[in-house]
Amino acid sequence: MSVAPRRTAAAALAASALLLTGCQDSAAPAAPGAPESVATGTADGIAELSGEQILEQSKVALQQAGSFRLTAARTVGELRMTGDLQAAGDGVTGTVLLIAGTAAPRVQEMSVGGQQYVKGGADYWTVLTGDPARAKAITRRAGSRWVRTPAPETSIAGTFGLAGLLKDLQVTGMVMKGPQTVVKSGTQQVPALTLTDSGNPHWLLYVATEGEPYPLQWETETASVSLSDAGKPLPAITEPPAGEVTDMATLVGQTEGRDTGRSVSGSR
Numbered sequence: 001m002s003v004a005p006r007r008t009a010a011a012a013l014a015a016s017a018l019l020l021t022g023c024q025d026s027a028a029p030a031a032p033g034a035p036e037s038v039a040t041g042t043a044d045g046i047a048e049l050s051g052e053q054i055l056e057q058s059k060v061a062l063q064q065a066g067s068f069r070l071t072a073a074r075t076v077g078e079l080r081m082t083g084d085l086q087a088a089g090d091g092v093t094g095t096v097l098l099i100a101g102t103a104a105p106r107v108q109e110m111s112v113g114g115q116q117y118v119k120g121g122a123d124y125w126t127v128l129t130g131d132p133a134r135a136k137a138i139t140r141r142a143g144s145r146w147v148r149t150p151a152p153e154t155s156i157a158g159t160f161g162l163a164g165l166l167k168d169l170q171v172t173g174m175v176m177k178g179p180q181t182v183v184k185s186g187t188q189q190v191p192a193l194t195l196t197d198s199g200n201p202h203w204l205l206y207v208a209t210e211g212e213p214y215p216l217q218w219e220t221e222t223a224s225v226s227l228s229d230a231g232k233p234l235p236a237i238t239e240p241p242a243g244e245v246t247d248m249a250t251l252v253g254q255t256e257g258r259d260t261g262r263s264v265s266g267s268r
Helices: 009-017 051-065 122-129 132-142 156-160 162-168 248-257
Strands: 067-076 079-088 091-100 106-112 115-120 146-149 175-185 188-197 200-208 215-219 223-228 245-247
Touching (some): 051 175, 067 156, 091 122, 106 156, 122 132, 132 248, 146 248, 156 162, 162 223, 175 223, 188 215, 245 248
Parallel strands (some): 146 245
Antiparallel strands (some): 067 079, 067 223, 079 091, 106 115, 115 146, 188 200
């Protein structure tokens, strides 16, 4: 079968991992909206601190949370991802809607124990390989199993686990305190304080002023995130049973063997 040159499925998958915002609901969530501005109390006194101190306390609270859910939307290049994530311990899991041009495949994602797993249909593999025929072959051979792939820093955990979220909270200028407000966190309305970055007009953060000073919502040039259930007991994220897993390298090798010697990238 003649195939135009394109990147390998494994390389494409590693690149696409940067774009993942995982979700657990079948519908793609909307980006967090602007909260209602109201006067709030400051039971924990955090609003009396400087902007920089509040930001640092919010980072510490997030690091110590141990688990959380988040609704997120992120753009990388020409790709747009939306979804809902659950993070617990070193694991992150969910289902992401990957919007690439007119294609919008949905894929299940899991990163745990240093391993990354994906479960997607032919539309997902077509976006990654650029080859509908190869994508159908991969989908057929994977069946209902998870596909284990490399988990680099650009995996779902590296991007929307703790490390990725802390990168979102980095600033380039002075942290400026704004009005007190109330934001939606899951099903709750939580008093919060607005923070902005004097060096980045696109950066906006709302930090809880009651309970732990969690970062509740934030926006950057490429991301919009809403956090909920931070620090609450959430289901443990565990690796899928061995019988429900296949390796990416195995799938690529199997499909290459049926393609007259050509690799997924189209090179011999």
